Amino acid sequence: MPLSLYYYLSIAAVNILMSWALYVPYRVTQLHFITIANMMISGYLAGYLVLHVHVPFVWALLIGFAVGGIIGYVVSLFIGDAPTFAVVIVGFTFIYITRTVVENLSIVGGTMGMFGLPNIGGNPVAHRWIILGILYGLVVLCGFLIHRFDHSSIGRAASAIFVDKELASSLGIDIKKLGMLVQTFSCTLAGGVGVLYGFIYKSFHLDFFGFALIGVYMTVLFVGGYSTQWGPLLAAPILYGVPLFFPPAVQSWRIVIYGVMLILVLVLKPEGFITRKSVYSIGLALSRKRGKVIRS
């Protein structure tokens, strides 16, 4: 596999998963940016465990997921039913705190970063296939789980909360419990993805987890469409991939093109490109076609 294709595919998968980590809490109106801090915490922890304690990668990855989940759960005890902006502020605060802690922790490289993470599987080729396998395995698994969630009674409860919290509450929906569930899920996911993110680059640097990532994932979520899981799934590879194929002369206009695209989407299609209606229409068309095939 060409090396550039590997990096494209692996980072696209990271962006899909992390956009889903934002998508799920946003189903109950929460923009949960603490996920970026989770990536950082679990990533650095796993890097340290593998490099210095010689823990096998698989265990480090599982610990990364677990640590992400534990942090998400503990925080959700306090902000499970908090309004959007409170959750945003908690997220930003966590990113600041985590950055400061990492900056001052020389055992994980401090401001310099962490170098020389080993190849999983012993050689670069095996490393790449393992990373891709895990990432796309996760995309399939999480895609399935989120699909089940969206089509379950819990998903419908989340939709009710999105429309009107008080109405949802009057229908007997436990807003806090549902908030805790989605926050814990997204933090667990972010923890594991943070580990994989660092192992793609075989290094960790604080600026891998900067505020720019929030911009990337928000763009994916809102351009792709925040009302279904398919929006981030399609938008992440396209938004990340398209600028890579711009000719050099256009490269410096990349940010302008992004900006114009965002404005156009927000004005013309505020729900993003993929909406529930479009998913429903496509589903209907496909089932009719399938019906015709069966009848014939």
Place this chain on the structure above:
Amino acid sequence: MLLVLMTVSFGFGQTNVVVSEWRVPFLNSLTGSIAAIGEFLQWGANYAADEINAAGGIAGKPVKVVPVDTALDPQKGSVEMARVVKDSLVAMGPVPEPVIMAAMPIAVENQMVSITATTSYEYASQFFPWTVSWFPPTLDRLPPLVVAWAKQFGDMKQVVQFIEPYGPWPGMADAHSKALKSLNIKEQKAIEVPSDAVTFGPLVVRALDQKPDGVILVCNAEKAAKIIKELKSRGWSKMNHILVFSSADDAQLYSTGGMDLNGVQVYNYLNLDISNPRWDKFKVEFAKAHNGNMPFSLSPNYYDALYMIKEAIEKTGVTGDPKKLKEERKKIADYIANVKGFKGLLFDWDMKDGVPTNKPTYIFEIQNGKKQLVQEVR
């Protein structure tokens, strides 16, 4: 006899080279928050290419520096490096540290040299032998500078450092501490400058409470200038007892600090007062292209890097033949790691195992927006 030798050597170079043009990708941050720095790094590399081509190219073939924008984004940097390593003989960059960390492992894995000429030894050395360091180890090069600065003033007994936690900067502050310790100068509690700081009054008050005799600033240019202004507004008068580290010596220091910088000392590798035909011409052309500004810190780095690549290709007989890619990449790596008497834009220097051994550094005093040489430190 001489004519025969010249003909043979010229003909040898001509027939060996299989490329019609040498293409050297330069992974640079041309957009994003450090685009201004990326621009003048790129300008230096392009200027070198023009100069080389005007003088006959590399081994008789023209060279083209191909700008590759990484936009200060590790995600983009890694994909771009993955493309570059596919068939490039050698590359320059990436810039800066987060992109270096994401992209350089790809160059290392594919055994291709990419010269990271703006980062510290501590980063570059992680990727030896597939890059070289443009600077000696921080703990070797900085203490003599701080010693030379402090020794000018007999009254310097206590010094405080302002430190911004970014990349190699805390490590540079540690090197300053080592120098102060060697002079038995008491180092007071360092003042951390947050990366997102906008007001500096409280930080300066905390520093002045410790009654320091000297101040070392290890933060970006704009912050350094604002701290100096705050110090002055709170009665600090011994301006030459303030030392600004090299990474803060760029345009924003002067535009923000203005006349309040008068007397402040700064250390750097770049000495505008040196005069030689190449450097003098570079300064004139740089000023023409940059609204009359003199070259900023790091401006000549990729100019020199391209010349180093030229020398490596010519001296090792690299042909650019894609079939010999691996072998020729290795030749370039081996050559530049131990190049001797390299004729840089400002001075000649040697490399030993990828580390420069005899680059001079300078301490300047700022007066009316201009730097005046105080002393050279080797």
